[in-house]
Amino acid sequence: MARLRRLAGPLLSVAMLCLALWALRHLASEVSYREVARYVHGLENYRLALAVLLTAGSYGVMILYDWFGLKYIGKHLPGAQVSLISFISYAFSNALGMALLISGSIRYRFYIQAGLSTAEVAKVVVYTTLSFWLGLSALTGFTLLLVPVPPSLPLASLRLPVAIVLTLIPLLWIAGSRLLGRPLRIWRWRLSLPGTLVATRQVLVGAVDWGLAAYVLYLLMPNQVDTGFGHFLAIFVLAQIAGLISHVPGGLGVFEAVMLAGFGAEGNQGLEAPILGALAAYRLIYYFLPLFAATVVVLWREARGLRQKALLAPWFTGLLPPFFAGLTMVSGAVLLFSGATSALPARMAILRDVLPLAVLEVSHFLSSVVGMMLLILARGLQRRLDAAYVLTLVLLVLGAVLSLLKGIDYEEATLLSLLALALAPAHKLFYRRASMFTASFSWGWIIAIVAVLVCAGWLVGFSYKHVEYSNNLWWEFSFYHGGAPRALRALVGAAAVGLLFALANLIRPARPDLHLPNEDDLQRALPLIKGYTSAQGHLALTGDKTLLFDADNRAFIMYDVEGRSWVAMGDPVGEDEDARRELVWTFRDQCERAGGWPLFYQVRPEDLDLYLEVGMNFLKIGEEARVDLTGFNLDGKSKKVLRNTINKLTRDGMRMEIVPAEAVTALMPQLKKISDAWMRDKGVREKGFSLGTFDPRYLERTPMALVWQGEDLVAFANLFLCGNKEEASLDLMRHLPDGTAGVMDFLFISLMQWSKQEGYRWFNLGMAPFSGLQNRRSAPLWSRLGAMLFGRGERFYNFRGLRKYKDKFDPVWEPRYLAVPNGIALPLVFANVASLISGGLSGMVRR
DSSP: OHHHHHHHHHHHHHHHHHHHHHHHHHHTTTOOHHHHHHHHHTSOHHHHHHHHHHHHHHHHHHHHHHHHHHHHTTOOOOHHHHHHHHHHHHHHHHHHSOHHHHHHHHHHHHHHHTTOOHHHHHHHHHHHHHHHHHHHHHHHHHHHHHSOOOTTSTTGGGHHHHHHHHHHHHHHHHHHHHHHOSOEEETTEEEOOOOHHHHHHHHHHHHHHHHHHHHHHHHHSOGGGOSOHHHHHHHHHHHHHHHHHHTOGGGTTHHHHHHHHHHHTTTOTTOHHHHHHHHHHHIIIIIIHHHHHHHHHHHHHHHHHHHHTOTTHHHHHHHHHHHHHHHHHHHHHHHHHHHTSOOOHHHHHHHHHHSOHHHHHHHHHHHHHHHHHHHHHHHHHHTTBHHHHHHHHHHHHHHHHHHHHHHOOHHHHHHHHHHHHHHGGGGGGOOBOOOGGGOOOOHHHHHHHHHHHHHHHHHHHHHTTTSOOOGGGGGOOOTTTOHHHHHHHHHHHHHHHHHHHHHHHHTSOOOOOOOOOOHHHHHHHHHHHHHSSOGGGGGGGGSOSEEEEOTTSSOEEEEEEETTEEEEESSOBSSOHHHHHHHHHHHHHHHHHTTOEEEEEEEOGGGHHHHHTTTOEEEEEEEEEEEEGGGOOSOSGGGHHHHHHHHHHHHTTEEEEEEOGGGHHHHHHHHHHHHHHHHHHHTOOOOOSSSOOOOHHHHTTSOEEEEEETTEEEEEEEEEEOTTSSEEEEEEEEEOTTSOTTHHHHHHHHHHHHHHHTTOSEEEEEEEETTTOOOOTTSOHHHHHHHHHHHHOTTTOOHHHHHHHHHTTOOEEEEEEEEEOSSOOHHHHHHHHHHHHHTSHHHHHOO
16 A cells, blocks of 8 residues: 555646646647747747747746745845845756655755755745745635636636635735634634735735746747637636646646647637647746756856865755756657657658668667666766766767757757767766666656657657558668658657566566674674774674675675665764665665665764765754764862862772673673672663674673772773774673662763873763754754753653763764655654664664
8 A cells, every 4th residue: 555655745736747748639630740840940039039038037036935935934145145045946857747756856955955845945935836836826816816718628618716716815814814814724723814915915926926827838939829829728727727636747748738629719720839839839838948947057157166175066966966867868858759740841851861761860869869878877977977978978979960860950969969978977976886787676666658659659649640550661761751760660669668677677586584693794894893984884894784784895884674664773884985875775675675764863963965965864862972082071160069079999909990892701600690680670671683692602792891899890981992093882781780880970970081091082971862852933843842851851761960960071962864765754763763773663762
């Protein structure tokens, strides 16, 4: 059922696309592709220039969404930065569809880097989305009140009721704060209504934006259907609503079908081709040109950021691979669609005089094959695969050459060449040394590729519907009458490439079984643990987590699996940044192939970019206490109690001894006696995953701190010591329950003093779960829940007491996060993580 729910959205979009293509074929049954192309090429230059100017004006108005949204939440950012973010988000969301997801994701990444919180970004996204829909609702309702629509359009018979409802929605929104006087509750959500001025501004900006977008298409429409802008606007807004509701990217096919039905219902015979030509030109000017411009802007800012080492460079760098992937997919679709249509006769006449027929036929076939390969390679670019980068560069150049050879299609050759030039200097962004056959394809990607192929097939049928099909058609070769055979052969070639790639992925080796590390694995990991900057890497020595190494043994990830959750403990361990970055991708790919959720538990702020690159989000789960040993001492009034405790216990004969790992085996009987007594007194059971257990094999791998009272051993703790002296820490701590009070304070202080003398920079006291989370009304739900548990969860765990105990050592508190992918069931994830740490489901409800 979960998989069906994930597939429901993409499958519905494909179904709507197929339905729209069927409707287009029915409505344009008497139209030929050449008639459509002739109208596009015949559009006057002044019309095209005005359409471009109005498009710029429309996108300029869209910037006001973000400006006013930031003003509404009380945030101020530089105007140029806000304009850039708004333009890029709308250029991509308008062209690719799924506006809330795409524009919301872009805004999230950009605004988070600009200093906004997650809650503030969410408010801006909600504000802009509401403005977008309120403007469309107001314009549609007002237009339908004044202008009748053709009876063939959806809801035409209900024009007035629909118009009244759509008009009332923005009016009620404007007057809502005065009428209600309190926030509006919708199920679990509480929506604070804006003031009259703010709401009016929202509606007006949205209406002006939609009005400009409509006028761009109005300029391009044939004069024969011009019955006034009001009549045109009524059909336009209904077509846009249908396209948006369908969730087909850009409303492709759905928008065109409604527009054609609206104007075709007026009895305008023979005008289907000009209308389709106007719609094609509109797609190019209003969607493709801003998309291309947004990509150029991103590349320019990235290049400038690299020169100036600007703060903005990292977040542009993180966005570039997905941008290149999107443009590569568009380029592949352009080649497929070009292969499905006939070339211009004048250009074919030139080729006939300079090229053999065989070169033309081979070029046409290979260009579609290259298009299909680019669709597949786009996923590899998104995954930052170096092999995909090299192949894409080669195929873009090859596709440009083939475009010229098959029909002098210099337009698409220019597009492919520009993308190749932009991609060429970006090699450092595609650092993963992996095969394309190891890349996982989500259902969304698979459906997107299939949808492009389906559209290409429809275009073949539309372009050559006047040609009667026969088996001999496959073997006809001609300059002037070979368009249909070439298109059929090219379509089959492209489909064959996709099928072969799918089969190669299906027969690749199965995922290896998970296994706990053996002694050889732990010896491989030990140098990486010692060279790492965090002592947390020593948790790999517990042997209860699977170790995933990179190909050159430069880094590893330790993880365990509970249910669908594949939980990595901490960040990748190792000094090599490239290896650590590659391991995050490898781990995510491995999880996706197994149908699991990749999670990274207790990750550090300095490594968040590793997870942002793979599209993960973060939840703060607490704070870690680290004592700066360079300034640590027991001087001052705040340390008086600790100082007195240490002096008293030292006078009573208490001392600490550090023994190496080789000497721990002989001490094991004494250590076990203390551990058993401590567990009986506390009434607890052994934990795991993020904590060590009393396992002789584990304890014999680390040095041990022993606390003696005279000749009696009263406490112990195993030590995590980084070989680079960056950090020292301890894991398993046990003491005799009836021993002298203050023994743990003595152990901690003695260890810190010893670590300082040995030259260690930090001493890690471990994490305080849920510490530092906000319980404000504007905070995310998870933060408020965590803060509540921190303040009132003593029945289950002494969260507040643990924080208070560690605070007396004056540590630096650093946030720790859980990195999670989008679209997962968080309650189940937290249950899985808790189960791993507690040693099973029963441990979650028992101490």
